[in-house]
Amino acid sequence: MSRIPQFASPVDTAAHGEYRINRAPGDERPLYRFTGRITADGSSGFPAEPGRYHLYAGWFCPWAQRVTIQRELNGLQEVISVSYVDGVRDGRGWAFRETHGPDPVNGFTLLREAYEATEPGFDGHISVPTLWDRKTGRIVSNDFAGIGVDLATEFGGWSNGANLYPEELRPEIEELDAWLGTAVNRGVSAAAGDGPAAVEARAALLAAFTELDARLEKRRYLLGDRLTEADVRLWVTLARYDVSVNATRAVSPGLEEFPHLWAYARDLHRLPAFAATTDFATFTAPGATLPDWDAPQDREALAGVAG
Ligand SMILES: N[C@@H](CCC(=O)N[C@@H](CS)C(=O)NCC(=O)O)C(=O)O
Structure with missing residues (x-):
């Protein structure tokens, strides 16, 4: 042009x-x-x-x-x-x-x-x-x-046929979304605020992170061994969390306190689609320290382990 x-x-x-x-x-x-x-x-x-x-x-x-x-x-x-x-x-x-x-x-x-x-x-x-x-x-x-x-x-x-929204998994993806969309993906903003609603949002977020950490101990991805739209929706929140709303750890402990969740986030970041669409500088609060996204993790060992 x-x-x-x-x-x-x-x-x-x-x-x-x-x-x-x-x-x-x-x-x-x-x-x-x-x-x-x-x-x-x-x-x-x-x-x-x-x-x-x-x-x-x-x-x-x-x-x-x-x-x-x-x-x-x-x-x-x-x-x-x-x-x-x-x-x-x-x-x-x-x-x-x-x-x-x-x-x-x-x-x-x-x-x-x-x-x-x-x-x-x-x-x-x-x-x-x-x-x-x-x-x-x-x-x-x-x-x-x-x-x-x-x-x-x-x-x-x-398309290359990746199919991240397979028919048989749609109910589970949307069921997860009803929970994670509210408690995590939309909940982070409320959790960073003040007053009783923020206290409630922080509790819901912390409970969700704790549950996700347990879930991801045995599953490589949210729905087992297959990457889906559910992972895409969650990951972008995790990518921003510790350098934006939780930069001063005022909302919850840092993601490293949830070792399986944090290793899961790093595993996804290695995929070109996640890394190429992420520009940390565009959402990192001034003075916040970027965690080590390249720290080793061995999530591949979980491949094929059904949850
Ligand atoms: N409900 C929207 C959410 C999108 C959204 O909130 N985007 C923000 C930027 S991260 C925005 O553009 N906000 C301006 C506005 O909503 O008026 C969606 O489904 O895509």
Whole structure:
């Protein structure tokens, strides 16, 4: 493309205010309201096709990383393109700056423009991940779970067949998600807060880590000897935990106090899909020490051991 890259001006909260959602009075629609699905047979209106979809992601964002990991695990790098918003924002929402590059598809400088093109006057969440359809010129979805599952299941011959969401394991993956999504993946933010709700969230998180540690003593992955979407969803939280919300160990002991869970996290980090989509600098709090992700572990010995 010969277009000159366009970038947003620097973050300026004095001029643009803080990022806020202002729902119009009486508007009952969900604030994350793009939930389109890609399907292999095209029945959803968004058929799986190479070169058609673009993913707006953010290196800092665990929800976006769940999708970029799926993209890599399924070998879809040439099939679905990706770009990354800047990690800071003002009232204009996420923006494209020199830090992580331009929007190569539409030349937008603000992610808000993608939402505005899809729904004029859009006033809900302007979030990453956002999946864009080049053909219809609109957003398909900003729901990480649906996007991740579609990348894992709908791209047939364009994918490498990794299949991280196998039919027979779906109930167990979603059952785990009901627990880990609440206690861990969403729970970490609440656990880092103050007041009774934070105390409760910390207790739930600690209980989950303790249970996960026991579970992973005999299983290489959450569901046994097979890597699945459940591992992808959990791992991004673990990757960030000790250098962000728990950087001062105010939430819980560090992950090294849960040896099997920590070894499991390091084992996954060795996989190119996990390492290549992780930029620790984008979510490490100032002064936090990065743990040794390359410390030896022998999780391979667990391969084939059913849990
Ligand atoms: N529910 C969203 C969560 C995504 C999310 O919260 N992303 C954050 C960045 S890590 C964001 O863009 N937040 C802005 C907003 O939600 O308004 C999803 O399913 O993908």
